[in-house]
Amino acid sequence: MQITLQTFGAFRQFGRNIELDLNDNAKVADLRIPLVAALAEFSAKFDIAGLVESSRFATETEILDEDVALFDGNLITILPPVSGG
Amino acid sequence: MPQFETGRIFVDVLDVEQHSLDAMAGLAFVTGTGIAVRNGAENLFVGTVRNHNLGKKVLGISYDVFEPLAKQSFLEICQEAQAKWGEELDFYVVHAKGKLDIGGVSIVIAVGSPHRDEAFKASRYVIEEIKHRSPVWKLEHYADGDSEWSKGCELCSSNHTHEAHVI
Numbered sequence: 001m002q003i004t005l006q007t008f009g010a011f012r013q014f015g016r017n018i019e020l021d022l023n024d025n026a027k028v029a030d031l032r033i034p035l036v037a038a039l040a041e042f043s044a045k046f047d048i049a050g051l052v053e054s055s056r057f058a059t060e061t062e063i064l065d066e067d068v069a070l071f072d073g074n075l076i077t078i079l080p081p082v083s084g085g
Numbered sequence: 086m087p088q089f090e091t092g093r094i095f096v097d098v099l100d101v102e103q104h105s106l107d108a109m110a111g112l113a114f115v116t117g118t119g120i121a122v123r124n125g126a127e128n129l130f131v132g133t134v135r136n137h138n139l140g141k142k143v144l145g146i147s148y149d150v151f152e153p154l155a156k157q158s159f160l161e162i163c164q165e166a167q168a169k170w171g172e173e174l175d176f177y178v179v180h181a182k183g184k185l186d187i188g189g190v191s192i193v194i195a196v197g198s199p200h201r202d203e204a205f206k207a208s209r210y211v212i213e214e215i216k217h218r219s220p221v222w223k224l225e226h227y228a229d230g231d232s233e234w235s236k237g238c239e240l241c242s243s244n245h246t247h248e249a250h251v252i
Contacts, residue, residue, distance in 0.1 A: 061154065
């Protein structure tokens with residue numbers, strides 16, 4: 001299935017959206033490995049794996065638990081560590 | 086005993102290219118006017134961009150905000166503060182989005198309360214929770230031409246196994 005990740009913060013430099021292909025029945029936790037792979041070209045300059053691991057995934061109304069099921073066409077937002085105020 | 090009225094909450098995110106944050110508007114919101122003034126204490130917190138961070142000279146900060154979830158988090162945090170310190174407390178929370186120069190106002194938090202102790206505590210709670218929970222990110226611009234995203238606080242999800250806050 002196809003998932004679109006909307007980026008914020010430190011992920012902005014990799015594009016406003018990142019398209020990922022995931023297996024059917026994938027859950028939120030399953031976004032991380034293909035995301036790291038999709039950003040592999042930047043890994044020499046950035047700690048992509050660390051940034052992805054420290055991030056959470058969300059919709060417009062909630063931060064998603066890791067075991068929430070994903071569906072084809074979902075728009076998910078990735079939230080790196082926050083620094084408001 | 087007179088019955089108290091449930092406090093009012095106003096939250097927003099403003100694009101600073103179109104609007105400046107107005108601390109006095111926040112103060113006016115939680116103070117009220119005329120016979121509608123029911124608070125005896127108003128606490129105003131203003132966050133501004135300073136000219137240094139971690140030993141580097143800062144020229145400005147760009148704020149990135151996931152608006153729908155940020156506004157929802159502001160509302161939830163204010164409601165939590167009402168549950169802790171009084172349903173009658175009034176709150177005004179506005180956060181900036183976009184690029185600010187030194188001295189630019191990044192956040193305004195105003196709290197109105199019948200008494201000062203609750204106003205101070207609720208105000209401190211709101212800013213601390215926003216820093217740890219709200220989807221806002223800052224990109225610092227340095228005098229040497231470099232820019233860097235602040236390290237920030239790792240968000241919690243109920244079943245993720247990592248530390249809640251990593252600075």
